[in-house]
Structures are given as structure tokens and as C-alpha cells.
Amino acid sequence: MSNKEVESPTLLHPMFTMVFMFVTQISIGMLAFQKYVYRESEHDAWISVVVAGLFAHVILFLIMKTLKRYQYQDLFHIHVRLFGKWFGGACNLIIICYWFSVSVYILRNYIEVLHIWIFAEVPVWVFTALFFALIIYALSGGLRVIGIVSLVNLLLVGWMAVLLYLPIRQAEWKLQLLPLMEASLGQIMMGSLAMGATLGGFEVVYYVSHRMKQPHRISTYAQLGLLFVNLLYVIVMLVSIGYYSEHQILNNSWGTLSLFKIVQFAFLERLEFVLIMLWLLIIVANLLVNYWIMTQGLHRVFNVKRKYACIVIMLMALVCNMLLKTGDQLAVVSGLVGKFSILFSFAYPVVIYIVAHIVECVRSRAKEA
Amino acid sequence: MYTLLILMVVTGCAESKIIDKLGILVAVGYDLTEEDSNDRIRTTVLSYKPGATSTSTVPTSASNNTSKGVREKLSLRTSTKEVIGQLRVAAYGEPLAREGIITLTDTFQRDSEIGTSVYLVVAKDSAEQLLNAKNKQQAGTGDYLYELVKKNIESGIVPSPTLHNFLNAYYRAGKDPVLPYIEVRGDEILISKLALMKDDRMIGSLNLSESFLVKAMMGSNHFLTHEIELNTDRLRKYYEPTFDKLYVTLSHIVTKSRIKLINKDTPEFHIQIQMKGEMEEISDLVNLEKAEVIHALQREAAETLKSEFEDVMKKLQTKQVDPVGFGSHYRSSVRVKDFTAKKWREMLKEAKFEFDVKVTFVNVGITS
Numbered sequence: 001m002s003n004k005e006v007e008s009p010t011l012l013h014p015m016f017t018m019v020f021m022f023v024t025q026i027s028i029g030m031l032a033f034q035k036y037v038y039r040e041s042e043h044d045a046w047i048s049v050v051v052a053g054l055f056a057h058v059i060l061f062l063i064m065k066t067l068k069r070y071q072y073q074d075l076f077h078i079h080v081r082l083f084g085k086w087f088g089g090a091c092n093l094i095i096i097c098y099w100f101s102v103s104v105y106i107l108r109n110y111i112e113v114l115h116i117w118i119f120a121e122v123p124v125w126v127f128t129a130l131f132f133a134l135i136i137y138a139l140s141g142g143l144r145v146i147g148i149v150s151l152v153n154l155l156l157v158g159w160m161a162v163l164l165y166l167p168i169r170q171a172e173w174k175l176q177l178l179p180l181m182e183a184s185l186g187q188i189m190m191g192s193l194a195m196g197a198t199l200g201g202f203e204v205v206y207y208v209s210h211r212m213k214q215p216h217r218i219s220t221y222a223q224l225g226l227l228f229v230n231l232l233y234v235i236v237m238l239v240s241i242g243y244y245s246e247h248q249i250l251n252n253s254w255g256t257l258s259l260f261k262i263v264q265f266a267f268l269e270r271l272e273f274v275l276i277m278l279w280l281l282i283i284v285a286n287l288l289v290n291y292w293i294m295t296q297g298l299h300r301v302f303n304v305k306r307k308y309a310c311i312v313i314m315l316m317a318l319v320c321n322m323l324l325k326t327g328d329q330l331a332v333v334s335g336l337v338g339k340f341s342i343l344f345s346f347a348y349p350v351v352i353y354i355v356a357h358i359v360e361c362v363r364s365r366a367k368e369a
Numbered sequence: 370m371y372t373l374l375i376l377m378v379v380t381g382c383a384e385s386k387i388i389d390k391l392g393i394l395v396a397v398g399y400d401l402t403e404e405d406s407n408d409r410i411r412t413t414v415l416s417y418k419p420g421a422t423s424t425s426t427v428p429t430s431a432s433n434n435t436s437k438g439v440r441e442k443l444s445l446r447t448s449t450k451e452v453i454g455q456l457r458v459a460a461y462g463e464p465l466a467r468e469g470i471i472t473l474t475d476t477f478q479r480d481s482e483i484g485t486s487v488y489l490v491v492a493k494d495s496a497e498q499l500l501n502a503k504n505k506q507q508a509g510t511g512d513y514l515y516e517l518v519k520k521n522i523e524s525g526i527v528p529s530p531t532l533h534n535f536l537n538a539y540y541r542a543g544k545d546p547v548l549p550y551i552e553v554r555g556d557e558i559l560i561s562k563l564a565l566m567k568d569d570r571m572i573g574s575l576n577l578s579e580s581f582l583v584k585a586m587m588g589s590n591h592f593l594t595h596e597i598e599l600n601t602d603r604l605r606k607y608y609e610p611t612f613d614k615l616y617v618t619l620s621h622i623v624t625k626s627r628i629k630l631i632n633k634d635t636p637e638f639h640i641q642i643q644m645k646g647e648m649e650e651i652s653d654l655v656n657l658e659k660a661e662v663i664h665a666l667q668r669e670a671a672e673t674l675k676s677e678f679e680d681v682m683k684k685l686q687t688k689q690v691d692p693v694g695f696g697s698h699y700r701s702s703v704r705v706k707d708f709t710a711k712k713w714r715e716m717l718k719e720a721k722f723e724f725d726v727k728v729t730f731v732n733v734g735i736t737s
Contacts, residue, residue, distance in 0.1 A: 117481040170533075175694070178701040245541035251478075261485040262533060269455065270484055 012208075014217040016147040018225035020204050023150045023285040025229045028109040029198035031279070033233070034240045034255035036198075041191030042246070043176055044183040046237045048191025052199050053230030055192065059346055060202055060226055062353040064219040067206065069356060072215035075206035076300045078352070082359055089301050096297040098344045100313065102201075103290040104320045105337040107131060110283045111321070112330055113254065117276050128321045131287065132314045138288050139295065139310060143211050146288045153281035160260075160275055161232070164239055167259045171242025197338030199233070200345030202226055207293045392416035392449035395426060395511030398496025399436060399473055400462035408432035410465070410473075412439040413497040415511045416451060426509040428500045436473050437480075454482045457515040459489050459532075460496035460551065463564075463571065471539060471569035477532055485533035488518045491564040491571055493552040502553040513558060518549055521560055524593040526580040528563075528692070539569055542710045543696020547583070550574055567690050568710070575681070582674070582681045585624040585642060586693045592622040594649070597728075599669040607662045608655040615653050617670060619646030619730070628695065630702045637721040638695055644674070648730040657733050670728040678724045689714040695722075 037045040070078050075095065080088035111127045138145055183191070205222050212218055240255050252258050263271035291310060298309035324330050398413040413430040429446050433439035443451060459477070461470050470489075477483050492499040504513050521527040528534075530548045538546040545566055552561040563575040563583070575583060584590055599615045627641040648666075657663055685691065696713040699705075 172697075175697040175701045179704050182704055245537045245544075247540035248536055251540065258485070262531075264484065264486060 010142060010144050010211070011213045012144060012147050012211055014212045014214055014221050016151070017205055017208065017212065017218050017221040018228070019147055019150045019154060020208050020289055021202050021222060021225035022154055022229060023282060024201035024204045024289055025199060025226075026232065027201070027282060027286040028106050028113075030233070030236065031113065031256045032109075032254045033195065033198040034237060034244075034249055035252060036194040037191045037237065038241070038249050040194050041183040041187045043241055044181060044188060045191055045241060046177075046234055047181070047183075048188050049195050049230070049234050049237045051188060052192040052195035053226075053233065055196070055346065056199050056202055056226055056230065057223060059349050060205070060222055063203060063205060063349045064222065066349070066353050066356050067209050067215075067218075069360065072209040072212070072218070074208075074210050074296070075203075075352075076297050077210075078206075078356070082352075082356060092297050092301050095344070096294050096301075098340055099290050099294050099297075100317070101337050101340055103287055103294070104317055104324075105334055106283060106286055106290070107317070108321050108324050108330060109334060110279070112327065113257070113276055113279075116254075117257075118273060124321055124324075125318060128318050131284065132318070134284055135287055135291055135314070136310065138284075139291055139306075143208065143292060146285070146292055149288065150285035153285045157278045157282055160278065163260060163263050163271065164235070166263045167239055167243040170262070171239060173238070173242040176242050176245070177238075193342065194338075195233075196342045196346055199229075200338075200341030202229075203345050203349060204289060204293070206349075207296065208289075386450070386452065390449055392427075392447055392451045393455045394451055394453050395455060395509070396458040396460065396500055396514060397436075397453075397456065398460040398462070398492065398500045399465055399470070400495045400497055401465045401468070402432045406432060409434045410436055410439070411497060412436055412443070413500045414443060414451060415500045415509075416447070416449070417509075426511050428497075428510075430497055435476075437476055452482070453480070454484075456483055456487050457511060458518065459487055460492045460499050460514070461489070462492050462495040462497070463550075465496075466491045466548075466564065466566075466571040469569045474532060474535060474539075474569070478536060483532070485531060485536075487532045488515065489530050489532060489535050489548050490514070490518060491548050491550045493550065493561070499551060499553055499558070502558055503556055504558045505556050510558070514551070517551075517558065517560065521549070524591055525560075526563070526577060526584055526592070527560060528584050528587055538692075538694070539566075541694070541697060542708050543691065543698070543700050543713050544694035545690045545692050547575070547692045565685075565688065565690050565692065567688070572690065573688050575684075578677065579681045579684070582678055583685075583692055585644065586626050586628070586640060586678070589623070589625045592624070592646075594618055594620045595622055595646075597670045597673055599666065599673060604665060604669060607665060608653065611653055615651070615655075617648055617652070617666060618650040619644070619670075619728075620649040621731075622646035628693075628698050630698055631723075632721075633703050635719065635721050636699055636703075636716060637723065638698070639723050639725065640678070641725045641727075642674075642678070643727050643729070645729045645731050648733045663730055663733065667728045667730055671726040674728065675724045675726045678726065679722070682722045686718055686720065689717055691717055695720065 034045070037048050041048045066078065070081060076092045079091040082088060083091060107128065111124055114127060138149055205218065209215055209218050236256055240249060240259060243259060244252065244255070249255060257272050257275065260272040260275050261270070265271070268274070291313065294313050295306045295309045298304055298313070299306050324333060394414050394416045396415040400411045402408050402411045411430060411432040413428050415426045415428050417426055429443055431439050431442035431446060433442055440451065461473070474489065477487065478485070500510055502510060504510065506513060518527060518530065522529050527549045528547055535546045535548070538544045545568070547566060548564045549560045550562045550564040552559055562577065563580045564571045565573045565575060581592065581595055596616055596618045599617060601610055601613065601615050604615065623645045625643045629639045631637050631639045655662065691713070695717070699713070699716070700708045
């Protein structure tokens with residue numbers, strides 16, 4: 001990034017870190033994470049969610065340390081600084097592939113929800129094309145537009161949290177949550193691992209930090225954003241455990257959506273349809289961030305124009321989306337992406353932190369000598 | 370601009386549903402077919418007649434092996450496209466309910482179109498007969514059934530039998546579902562008792578007063594009225610009996626129950642039940658000016674209820690069903706690994722229940 005760009009007025013308020021964290025972490029995972037965590041740690045699943053959240057805070061702390069060391073440049077830049085042009089470029093490509101898999105996972109899963117709930121007969125490519133039309137349009141506005149769109153979308157969807165009151169009214173917490181800590185430590189950790197796949201996405205700060213004003217304030221906002229996300233996940237998990245019975249929660253692939261099935265108003269029979277359509281806003285915001293990161297990365301590695309990079313990715317994504325034809329194929333891919341997510345959100349930042357520490361130590365010693 | 374253009378073109382891709390051409394299902398009923406038939410399940414659907422007033426509904430029936438597969442046959446009998454999103458009531462014929470209904474409810478929860486607030490009911494003899502029945506009020510059968518059940522959940526003896534409640538209890542090791550049992554007598558449709566379900570099979574029933582007691586044990590509830598028989602022996606000193614028996618009727622009843630496990634090994638439960646209500650009627654002339662008379666009546670009412678509670682628990686224990694969910698209380702207070710419904714049923718047989726009933730007459734009406 002040249003100095004000219006850093007000083008330009010397109011820099012965002014550091015508060016937007018929070019917004020980006022929200023949209024990348026609460027996407028499709030929020031709709032369907034209960035089953036996978038509950039499978040491991042049963043009615044102590046919420047503890048797993050808390051544990052995974054605490055881990056995320058620690059990792060985020062390491063990410064911020066790494067970023068500070070490199071004056072809040074993005075990860076693509078850090079890679080090159082650490083590993084040189086070729087190997088660093090290869091690392092960048094791997095990262096881009098990871099984000100690509102995440103974007104396919106999110107979009108295809110959302111289309112699956114649309115298929116199951118509302119439009120059973122509309123082909124995948126139609127939905128994909130519609131999304132891409134929106135994404136191209138918004139991407140041309142740059143990160144600033146993405147940030148503001150995400151913020152507005154979050155506000156439009158956020159009110160839905162109030163409706164959790166209705167399942168809460170039917171929840172039997174005393175019967176479902178007690179006795180505490182019945183799951184063994186191993187089970188809790190396995191549950192946290194399952195939760196990690198959902199919680200991944202906070203490493204988005206790696207890529208957006210260099211576009212923020214007053215970068216020293218990013219850390220606070222990032223931790224705060226992560227805290228809110230974690231709280232939301234814990235609340236939804238607690239409500240689900242209270243509302244569903246043991247096997248009911250395991251039986252349900254879309255736990256959060258089914259929570260809203262009992263919400264009923266005289267003028268509106270089924271609220272989860274509204275939730276699904278509003279969730280589109282979150283998904284769009286999430287994909288925007290994903291695509292922005294990918295185009296940014298390709299631009300950095302190959303020095304291609306962002307527009308062309310974006311179109312190439314979209315064509316590939318379209319093909320990938322159409323290749324995933326059935327629910328069970330999707331489940332396999334989703335499981336795989338979940339593992340990637342744990343790898344790149346939780347493990348990789350630690351590796352980068354340690355490597356950066358060693359490399360910089362060696363370099364500074366070499367300078368002294 | 371392009372986006373708009375694409376949007377306009379693409380909206381045609383989704384399946385359109387024009388309300389005039391829809392048959393909106395309000396109720397479905399499932400029955401076993403006759404033995405000589407190849408098909409297993411006979412499905413009856415009740416849908417609004419297009420263009421007519423909201424009270425007129427038409428029943429249509431067909432048989433098949435699966436409840437959704439039957440749509441193919443049903444669609445040959447109706448001119449409208451049947452949609453299930455407004456479903457209110459699902460009825461199961463008793464013979465079918467005795468064999469188990471989980472596969473039929475499972476397809477409901479699988480179906481995104483159906484909400485989880487659908488009421489499940491058991492119909493005496495056959496659901497087809499129930500959905501074809503006429504009621505005195507001349508209301509559409511689907512709406513009538515829905516309102517009937519709904520009212521009795523809010524202020525009567527029926528514990529909420531929604532799809533969610535049914536599945537929640539079915540999928541829980543320490544609880545069994547109960548469903549209202551609906552009968553057709555002449556031109557009347559009525560809830561005559563509650564069907565006790567063991568897992569997903571109906572194995573018995575609770576009469577009205579037993580239903581009241583079972584529902585009173587389930588947390589806090591409201592009831593319109595309840596009649597309690599009192600033992601007259603100990604009340605003789607307060608009034609001149611003209612009849613052998615004495616009854617009081619409470620109205621606007623609010624009950625609260627607290628279940629506590631007091632012994633893990635037996636297991637033994639302590640159940641505290643508080644019942645508050647207006648004493649609206651008493652079957653003999655009793656002077657209620659003195660507080661001690663009222664207290665004596667309250668004490669006797671509590672005694673009667675206590676023995677009734679014990680009787681109903683004995684009945685549930687012999688049938689090894691647990692509609693109240695004592696198993697859940699046990700599981701949440703004792704650290705047991707792999708707690709299963711089967712284990713719990715064995716334990717339930719040996720379980721002891723100790724009742725502490727408190728009846729309070731909030732007031733005795735205008736006169737004393």
C-alpha cells in the first residue's frame with residue numbers, strides 16, 4: 001500500500017472493525033451451530049461455547065500483537081515481509097483459497113436454506129448470479145461502502161434478537177441445564193473445537209486494519225466486537241438447550257431457524273421466513289467482505305486489476321456452487337471448511353505470531369552484528 | 370440497472386402460488402387402512418373451499434403408504450393446489466395412535482412449511498370420521514377443532530399438545546407426551562379425555578379429573594373451574610348436612626407446583642402444589658362467616674386432592690408413563706450417565722411421591 005492511499009479520506013473509523021467482525025462471524029454458522037456443539041458436550045454445550053469464545057479472545061490478542069509489529073499492514077503484506085516474495089506469495093494464495101472456500105460454503109449453505117424453506121425449485125445458479133450482481137455493484141464502492149452497508153444491514157437484522165423472548169418463555173432451563181459440568185473436560189474441549197468452526201472469521205482484522213484511522217484503537221474495538229459475538233452465541237445456545245429436549249436438538253439441522261418457528265403474530269404466521277429473508281442482508285455483507293479480501297489478495301499477488309480478479313473468482317465460485325448438488329455433498333464440504341476455519345482462524349495466527357517473533361529477533365540481531 | 374433487470378427476469382423462476390387456486394389445508398387426519406388394502410395409511414385433508422365463506426371446508430381422503438406420498442392421489446381428487454402452511458390440527462385415529470405416530474410427526478418437523486404450533490390430537494375410532502363430522506355450532510370443523518383445543522389449553526385440562534411439545538417430550542428420556550382425545554357423539558365434537566402416550570404410542574387415557582390433576586402437577590396453570598368432593602365426617606360440626614356428600618367448586622383457579630427430588634436412590638419426589646381459587650359454589654348450606662369454617666373446608670379440599678394425586682400417580686406408575694416429566698427432574702438433579710427412557714420406566718415403577726397440597730379460597734363470592 002502506498003503512503004498516498006493511507007492518507008486518503010477513504011479511511012474508516014476503527015469502530016467498523018466491530019462491524020466487520022460481526023458480519024464475518026455471524027453468518028451461516030449462527031443458523032445451525034447448536035447440533036454440532038451439543039453432539040460433543042451435551043447439555044454443557046454452552047460451556048463449550050464460552051471456552052471457544054475465550055480462546056478466540058486470546059488468538060485475537062495475538063493477531064493484534066502481530067499487526068502492531070507490522071504497523072497495521074495487512075496479512076498479505078506481512079507474509080511478503082516474513083517469507084519473501086515467492087514463498088510469501090504462495091502463502092497469500094493459500095489464504096485466498098481459504099477465503100474462497102469460506103465464501104462458497106456460506107453462499108451455498110444459504111441457498112440451501114432458501115431451497116428448503118422458500119424457493120424449492122429455483123436453480124442454484126440463479127441465486128448465485130443474483131448475489132454476484134449485488135456483490136459486484138457494492139464492491140466497486142470499496143471497503144468504505146462495504147463497511148457502511150454492513151452496519152446498516154446489521155441494524156436491520158439486529159432487532160430479531162428480541163424475538164428470542166418467545167422461545168425463552170417456553171425454555172425449561174432448570175431441567176435442561178442442570179447438573180452443570182456433567183460432560184468431561186475432553187467433551188467440553190471437543191465441543192469447543194466444533195464451536196471454533198462456527199466462530200472462525202475474526203481474523204478479518206488482519207485484512208481491514210490498514211484501512212482504519214487511528215489503528216491503535218482497533219484492538220479495543222475488535223475485542224469488544226468479539227465479545228458481543230460470543231455473548232450472542234452463548235445466549236442462542238442457552239435458549240436452544242432450554243427450549244429443545246436432548247434428542248430434539250440433535251435432530252435439527254437448522255436449530256436457530258426452528259427456534260423462530262413458534263413465533264406467531266396475528267398478521268404474520270411464520271416469522272422464520274422473515275428471518276431468512278433478512279438474513280440475506282447479513283450474507284451479502286459477509287460475502288462482500290470475503291470478496292473484498294480475495295480481490296485485494298489477488299491484486300497484491302498478481303498485480304491484476306481488482307475488477308478482473310473479482311470476475312475470475314465469481315466464475316469459479318459459480319462453478320463450485322453448481323457442483324454441490326445435494327445436501328450430503330454440501331455437508332461434507334461444510335465439515336471440511338469448518339476444519340479449515342479452525343486451522344486458519346485459531347492455529348494460523350499463533351504460527352504467524354511465533355514466526356514473526358523469531359524472524360524479527362533474528363533480523364534485529366543481524367542488524368546489530 | 371442490470372441488477373434490476375436481472376431481478377425482474379428472475380422473479381418468474383420461483384413457483385407461483387395464486388391464492389384463488391390454492392386449497393388451504395386447516396386440518397389433516399391419519400388412519401390405518403383396512404387390513405386387506407395394500408396401502409398403510411389413509412389420509413384425510415380438510416381444506417377451505419375456494420371462493421366460499423371461511424366456515425365451509427371440504428374433506429378429501431385417499432390412502433397410501435406414506436402421509437406425504439398420498440398427495441399424489443389427493444391431487445387427483447381436488448381442483449386446487451393443496452398447501453399445508455396454514456395447518457392447525459393434525460388428528461390421528463386411535464388404532465393408528467396405538468401403533469405409534471412418530472413417523473407421521475417426523476415428516477411434519479422435516480417440512481419447513483409447517484409451523485411447530487400445530488395441535489396434535491387423537492380421534493376416537495377414526496380421524497376421517499372426525500374431520501367429516503358436523504358440529505352443532507355449524508362452524509368449519511378445522512376451525513372448530515382448533516378453537517376447542519386452544520381454549521382448553523388456556524383454561525382447561527388439556528396440556529399444550531403442539532407439535533413442538535409433542536416432539537420435545539418424545540425426544541426427552543424423562544417425559545412422555547399427552548394428547549387430547551376427541552370424540553364425535555352425534556352432532557357434537559368434544560374432548561372426552563386425554564390420551565396417555567408412551568413414546569409415540571397411545572397406551573391409555575386419563576379421565577377429566579385425572580387430567581386436571583396431571584396438568585396441575587405441570588408447573589403453573591390456569592383452570593376455569595374444578596369441583597372437589599369433601600369428606601363430610603370431619604365437617605359435621607360446622608353445618609347441618611342435608612346430603613351425604615359435600616362438593617365445592619372453585620373457579621379462576623391458579624395452580625403452582627414445585628417438584629423436588631428428596632431421595633436419589635428410591636427415587637422419592639416431594640411435590641408441593643398450591644391451588645388458589647374463588648369458591649363459587651358449595652353443594653350444601655354452610656355458614657361461611659367464620660374463618661375457621663373456611664379453613665376447615667380448605668383443609669378437607671387439600672386432603673381430597675392429596676389422595677387423588679396419589680391415586681393418579683399410582684395409575685401412571687403401573688402404566689409406566691411419565692407425562693409430568695419426573696424423569697427430567699431426576700436427570701437434572703442426579704449425575705447419571707446414559708439416562709434412558711427404558712431405565713427411567715423401571716425406576717418410575719419403584720418411585721415414591723409425597724404430596725403437599727395447599728388449597729386457598731381467595732374469596733367466597735359476594736355472599737357469605
